[in-house]
Amino acid sequence: MSEGSDLILARMMALHPKIIDLTLDRVWRLLAALGHPERTLPPVIHIAGTNGKGSTQAMIRAGLEAMGDKVHAYTSPHLARFHERIRLAGDLISEDYLSEILEECEEANAGIPITYFEITTCAALLAFARTAADWTLLEVGLGGRLDATNVVEKPRLTVITPVSIDHQQYLGETLPEIAGEKAGILKRGVPCVVGPQEDAALEVIEAKAAKLVAPLLVHGQHWTAWEERGRLIFQDETGLLDLPLPNLPGPHQIDNAGAALAALRHLGATEAACEASVTKAYWPARMQRLTQGPLVEAAGVCELWLDGGHNPAGGVAVASTLARMAPKPTHLVLGMLNTKDIAGYLRPVAAQARTLTAVSIPGEANTLSAEETQAAAAKAGIEAGTAESVLAAVTRIAAKDPGARILICGSLYLAGGVLRENG
Template sequence: MHTAAARSDVILDRLMALHPKVIDLTLDRMRRLLDDLGNPEQRLPPVVHVAGTNGKGSTLAMIRAGLEAGSGQVHAYTSPHLAWFHERIRLAGKVISEDTLAALLDECEGANGGKPITFFEITTAAAFLAFARTEADWTLLEVGLGGRLDATNVMTPRVSVITPVSIDHQQYLGDTLAEIAGEKAGIIKRQVPCIVGPQEEVALDVIEAQLARTGAPASIYGQHWHVWVERDRLVFQDERGLLDLPMPALRGPHQVQNAGTALAVLRELGVDEAGCEAAMTGAIWPARMQKLARGPIVDAADGAEVFLDGGHNPAAGQVIAATLSDMPARETHVVCGMLNTKDVAGFLRPLARSAKSLTAVSIPGEANTLDARTTADAARSVGFEAFTAASALEAVQRIAETAPKSRILICGSLYLAGRILRENG
């Protein structure tokens, strides 16, 4: 992929320059381009459209595992990518090939004719073209940002999904939870069934008002379906009955709620119990408490377990801490690199209770990286014993020497996670 990806990389770099604003939420440019491309969004296999703040990717991964278990062919569109842009587009279960991607981007660039368009819009149009031209049973679309004016919100899905909504991206979506929930609820379509994951009351009120306005049949957590853990099994109940399933393969107590949302979607789509079980056991979502199995970092760890997580906001810090406390007791050391745009202390504060030390690193090749010393200072301010290292590899080597057989968690940024996966994936 290193050299083969060159052609699509060149086109992607060029597309970045077509619109000076990084994000500008409107559907006008998207609709114009799709018209010029012959409206591929109207020819997609049945769509599951997923919005929300937390858990979109994990929920989508479980839905995909459930649908594929019944030998279903599934397209999937997710963002951001970790190691390679190609990860964003899965055609009938396989990551899009370099040749196919480059040809589609060329076609979209030609159709756009140099008019203003955002990077996300033109790459979403390329994904729609790919999905419309490749046979499959289902299309899974993850919203990029918000919902109402997101580039994916141009088709009528078979089912809409809203995972938990929290405060994020206020500069684009509004300052209050109610405003943000209103943007997410913008994916709800007239008469299209909508599955709603666990929500704070303020968000749920807004979502329920939109459901009432559109007459969309609703299946809401706590009202129409429930999920809980009993004797290390996951139990799901809805109006169709009870499912007794293995715990989700994705780690962490928060995955129970994501699993419930995925199961509610699969039941709506008529998936049988075997498919629902596969959704629990077969889902893979990289850089979510992912245990690394090979590569230079695993070799350097010399028997210590190495986990990778791309979470980077205070909510993610709480989720990672809860996941660590759920795992078998083991001395834990953190390797952390973060961007200078994030709430570093807010992310690290919950982790300080779960880990013995933190080694801070800069994120290589990232203009907005926080320097290691600043991250280490923030870590000390919330109670960590903190060090710095020149690289994640050096940090892991040092921890392995002083604390053999420990657990090492590399975290703080999707950019750092992507680099680690490129080198150890």
């Protein structure tokens, strides 16, 4: 009988002193010990970018599955349970199988230093290689060039969603440096779908693609997507699609849907599959309306929303989504990591928020304290207080302003904790 995956994952956390240490040497060593599973995967679609990777991947998956294809998918981080990271031929990996492949990787690694993300990515690749499917969707964890997912020699397609400033301590201080890391997933001769980019990022991606003779399908050049009369219009060199708006809320999802549709059309997807990609995608904690659970009960007649965006571009996405919702006083419950640009996140959001209640993220060593978050909010011009917990914050807001909108936001780690607590 295998041990529970939680125990094995806890041991894996201790195999390397750093959570992030970007290099591929340890990954190559372990993949070799495992018999190179990365060489026998079903056709790979590899997705990098600062924002929108997960939503774009979810839409591509919905489209492929609508054609009856079986799809493996790898995402990170997870929200409530580790199993969310690994989807085998459409279904979340089972506890027994997860424990089995983690144990096999642990044994093959033989106690040699390796980061948690590296060893768990190897486990995912092993599971994918051993399970029949039509496609493998790999979402980059961080950056691209040195990310543990960047081990597939010849993917079928790569995708780069919008690149913005984030994770500077690992990827570089400037947009061109960060774009260079993301463009590290480009492979010789392999087509790449490129989402909307600032010129400085696009120049870097185009230069890298030219060196590798990798054909690009660039937003604004080869395809475009926009909203018109409550519909999503997509146009590429094949023609026009007139589709329902994405079921994932927010104007930024138009661009993510565009990248997903560009990928699907390149792969020969039917119009029905393209429609399913925008209407059937499921991606939690991205402007997700919570409709049941203890937090919803505490919110009473208030609307309760959850979003995991955590960088300035995420703040812009949240603000533009709120701006298009029915007018209602909006109160934020915010927790952020100290590695994030909180001022950059709050700048666009401030105009949409009546108040902000700051919380620390439970169990996260790198959380900003509620007091630090409150000070940042006050500096951004938002009336701010603190609360001991998300539940306390929601309860207090609901009592003071019944019928308002409450948005819990600022971090995927906070969102994950909320989803766990709220059942």
